[in-house]
Amino acid sequence: MTLLTTPRLRTADSALRDRALAVVPGGVYGHMTVLQQMPPSYPQFYSRGAGARVWDVDDNEYIDFMCAFGPMIAGYANPVIDAAAAAQQVKGDALAGPSRHFVELAELLVDTVAHADWAMFAKNGTDATSIAVVTARAETGRTKLLKARKAYHGANAWFTPNPAGVTAADRADIIEFEYNDLASLEAAVAEAEGDVAAIIVPPFRHDALYDQELATAEFARGVRAIATRIGAAFILDEVRTGFRLDMAGAWEQFGVRPDMTAFSKGIANGYSLAAVVGGQAYKEAAASIYVTGSFWMGGVAMAAAVATLTLLRDTNGIRTMNAAGSAFRTGLQSQAAAHGFGLVQTGPVVMPFMRFDDDAELRQVFAFTDAAVRRGVLLHPWHNMFFSAAHTLDDVATALERTDEAFAETRSLFPL
């Protein structure tokens, strides 16, 4: 059996890493850094994308299951979306005020998201979650934010998972509970002593490094009921999940609607945009807060968002993602079994997370990811992955041919 493939060319990538280390703290920072936390073959710098493929700076091609960590939802270089954006770009992006796309996108979101009566736009997912929290505080006149332990809602001082540079005051208004645990949520409510402004939750548990956990219907309905009972805002954080689970809202399956939802990532297929949508009850409060940004009114990303959401809706993009995601999950599971691995895949098939049984130090999953990357399949060993409407069953079939070899190679490194 052929096991180790030749390492792929890494000349340009290595040179850029060295240059980056000289002029950027840590070389590359944030969720995209590969230094010290990813398998050795993982590329750091990329040159281009098309459909469901990306190319690194050494021109190695990958079938991409990261979708830029979510922003790509309808294929890299999607011609319809890029044409809509380019048509506005030649006219201008940041102007002296918003363009017509601002209104058209707000109307489209109100039409698309079941609970939405209004929309506001920003540039980061963190902007969107923060606007929702500030709006909740303005409406309720209360301070405390209840969030699930380990849940990621952004990288500002309220939320960042790393305490460096964070003060006690930054977290003074946050109380944590356990996801999918209503008793724990009730305990957090009690601890707040009537001062709960908002409860924020993701539609399912997608904390990095942990098995994903779908919300139970009981939890979803309970969050809604508790927020209503105590007069707090219920904020659904769909920054990561938006338009991949249900165009109308991730908890429509439970008949549960939040007061506000935060979107970003896939909303404009990679153009920088975030949105908050909300119900009538929070509209006046949302108008009373001061939030703004230098580029927030730019028309290009909004034109791209209108094109993205329209395309996903008209082509049933979510069904396409699910078909590809299901095929990949089933294929990986049977390959793992054939090679004697206990592979644990969790979360929605369009946003899979994988780990190996008895692999607490991630050695097997790192080896497997490394082997897959060297064969042109871009997976992630400890973060959820993403499917897009551009992932075809052919892409999945090709990727599975390569992952079968990657399992074999991994088995050779970890003999039974």
Next chain:
Amino acid sequence: MTLLTTPRLRTADSALRDRALAVVPGGVYGHMTVLQQMPPSYPQFYSRGAGARVWDVDDNEYIDFMCAFGPMIAGYANPVIDAAAAAQQVKGDALAGPSRHFVELAELLVDTVAHADWAMFAKNGTDATSIAVVTARAETGRTKLLKARKAYHGANAWFTPNPAGVTAADRADIIEFEYNDLASLEAAVAEAEGDVAAIIVPPFRHDALYDQELATAEFARGVRAIATRIGAAFILDEVRTGFRLDMAGAWEQFGVRPDMTAFSKGIANGYSLAAVVGGQAYKEAAASIYVTGSFWMGGVAMAAAVATLTLLRDTNGIRTMNAAGSAFRTGLQSQAAAHGFGLVQTGPVVMPFMRFDDDAELRQVFAFTDAAVRRGVLLHPWHNMFFSAAHTLDDVATALERTDEAFAETRSLFPL
């Protein structure tokens, strides 16, 4: 003398305002809303820009002195910058990691900004000021941030000028002092009792609604000396001023260099980008904090920034802006005198602020701005304005022909 001109066409703008009010809190929010705070003729929605001109959605043309509140610095639809951005856009923006532009832009900033040894990138000016503050706290292990009263450093809960939705904890680590007043800064230092992480200041006082005030050399040198003495970070907030005053840093004129500088707005001529640059002493701390964003590694805005900064440097864009700004200030001042107005113009000529004497309720400046807008000159009655490298002396001469009429009209409304 012809005074009131025919109101310009506002059909499309009015229709969009009505539609926006239905689906967006407040219609338009933030610094670009015109509802209830701007003269009646002011347009709200825009369709395009070219050079130093913008067109509203009714196709009225304006000589633009707002530059999108700063992002436009080298002309709308600048062909060189847009070509650089488009060349990356066809390859992809958000990919699985940064592009080569990430490294090239960091190197260019280190070459351009005198005190910079490293750079990090984000999407909002607020991101940049916040990253600098968190980095300062990580390096010093202290908490307090000293800022000038009324100084605007962003729209997050630490900084927003409007208290709606802001909690006591959000501001618990901030102590204020008076700009250009070292005794006041020393008092703030004393109040912090050894716990100062950072002092943040803009290069000059540009608070909306107030006369602008240049920093004195004594103040600039004093801020640097005090920060050094107490072991705190000195952060210069150049989000608004960056690359309009001095490519190497706004306080180079005083021989004063900060520990970190925040940039955004003009850095990429309208493409969404922010940057923090810093000195070696803060590099390790900057690598230790967790900040990131879904679109922060996108190559398009970085390619645009490389092109923008290169163009400004190679063509001495700041000299061009100053020539236009000086001509406009001189022209306005003599026109105002000829019409019997006491016009007060403050701040650098490239970022002018104007008000009328004895006009506490802004009635005269609103009337003047309204008259100028109806004649195709986009001014602002209570916020600083901006010049770009695309503003020619011909643009200024044409604008001055129209402002002379606007002064005359204003005089007719406020007879001597």
